Amino acid sequence: MLGQISEFLTQNPKSKARTIASRLAVDKSELNRLLHDNKDKFEQDEEFRWSIINSSCSIEFGGATWLTAEHFENAFSDNSPLDTSHTSVIFILKDGCKPMLDFIGRLLAFCNQLVSAGKKVTLDFEGPKSALSYLDRIGFFDVLNENIEVLPKRPSGNRSKAYKGNNDGVIEFRMIDPIAPDAEIPKLLQHSFVSCGGQSRSQSMFTVLAELYGNVIEHSQTTLPGFAGLQFYPKAKKIQTVISDNGLGIVGTLSQVVPQKYPHVALLMAAAEHPGVALLTEIFKVGALSQVNSDGRGLGLKLSGQIAEKFSARISIRQSNFELMVNYDRHGVNFDHHLNLPYLAGTHICFEFKLDASCDSRLN
Structure with a gap:
């Protein structure tokens, strides 16, 4: 239920408990208990309106190298963002990186699961335009959750459709x-x-x-x-x-x-x-x-x-x-x-x- 609450409050900050309970069709007393038991994730203002505590983490991949599944795993120094109170996760792919399929598969699964858990996810390709083009070619963005922000701009998916x-x-x-x-x-x-x-x-x-x-x-x-x-x-x-x-x-x-x-x-x-x-x-x-x-x-x-x-x-x-x-x-x-x-x-x-x-x- 925490994922549902986080997702709702991401879209509807400063909501009262009765509104959240009604929209999620859950018991209000159980909802209140969860909100108060997770003060590291949710905060309440003077008017008793709830919001997510804004926090973010950034995870970087690259330089000029082939990125493998091992690179993906080694980039996480502490706990998984799925287990933390971070409400926003930014994945940064540095210029020159060349992601292999095993790396791409884990990144794709991780991004989609983070969004499902109610977190905001950003994929930053400001540097490696070639990686962005390649992922578009292999249909990465056709499977990536549509709520994930892609920088500088999310591809339309035309490349994967054209060459499929x-x-x-x-x-x-x-x-x-x-x-x-x-x-x-x-x-x-x-x-x-x-x-x-x-x-x-x-x-x-x-x-x-x-x-x-x-x-x-x-x-x-x-x-x-x-x-x-x-x-x-x-x-x-x-x-x-x-x-x-x-x-x-x-x-x-x-x-x-x-x-x-x-x-x-x-x-x-x-x-x-x-x-x-x-x-x-x-x-x-x-x-x-x-x-x-x-x-x-x-x-x-x-x-x-x-x-x-x-x-x-x-x-x-x-x-x-x-x-x-x-x-x-x-x-x-x-x-x-x-x-x-x-x-x-x-x-x-x-x-x-x-x-x-x-x-x-x-x-x-």
């Missing part, structure tokens, strides 16, 4: 409706992988992408839309795909059923440094973990990993406050993780693999 489907090395960001997800998205991603990487990868790629996509959908449990996109990097000879949602996430949903359905996994989680990392690792190693009672379910990520090993691929899975990286090469698989990341709801997957001759030999 013209380049197999790009799948413009596409919205994932959590109620009626688009079944064509995995096929589009597969087509690009095949076009950039060869026909020998066709069925394998479709299996991986469909499973990753299906896991995000299955564990979303949110009304906020997610998104998917793809970018081929010819010079680096690699492809990145991002698939994101804004819900509970894989760990968030499975953790609810693990104690009853999988007590042996619950013991592993309890003894681990981080229970979420232990759970995700178990899913990739063993599989057969699902929140639903159906034979054959819960094997998707394990199967994806087995196929990804043939491509020397890398899969990163970002959850609420941690990330698991699954790296495959000719020597096998290794797991790594990052903890204490800024809070971000949902599951955010980046699937990356490099195009080289050794991949083709392992496919035969």
Whole structure:
């Protein structure tokens, strides 16, 4: 409810409690309790009118470098703006920066979640006009919440519409409706992988992408839309795909059923440094973990990993406050993780693999 109150007061400052309660259709006594319990977020004037305490934070990315998901995470020195009393968040992309798809996906999800939480969000591109043009080309602004301010000016989206489907090395960001997800998205991603990487990868790629996509959908449990996109990097000879949602996430949903359905996994989680990392690792190693009672379910990520090993691929899975990286090469698989990341709801997957001759030999 705090997000609803913040959003209302952002649009309607100096409102009395009875007005807020009426417009939000909530109990006035409960509303008053929340307002008075959160004096770090809301203030009341002499006429008993409530407003948000104005505060903002700025987060900078760049110089002249490629921006990756790691750059995104490292830019947050303290708590996530989703967990603070800041009412306004400004993201600044410095001149010369070149954002990669894994960075863009996390920035996009973060911005949309901040607005949903009732915060004012600004994306400042005053320096890097090339980054602004690129994001327009890949459909970033088609999925970005329309209430987010973009400086110096929000693009119209004409570039993504004009070039949509013209380049197999790009799948413009596409919205994932959590109620009626688009079944064509995995096929589009597969087509690009095949076009950039060869026909020998066709069925394998479709299996991986469909499973990753299906896991995000299955564990979303949110009304906020997610998104998917793809970018081929010819010079680096690699492809990145991002698939994101804004819900509970894989760990968030499975953790609810693990104690009853999988007590042996619950013991592993309890003894681990981080229970979420232990759970995700178990899913990739063993599989057969699902929140639903159906034979054959819960094997998707394990199967994806087995196929990804043939491509020397890398899969990163970002959850609420941690990330698991699954790296495959000719020597096998290794797991790594990052903890204490800024809070971000949902599951955010980046699937990356490099195009080289050794991949083709392992496919035969």
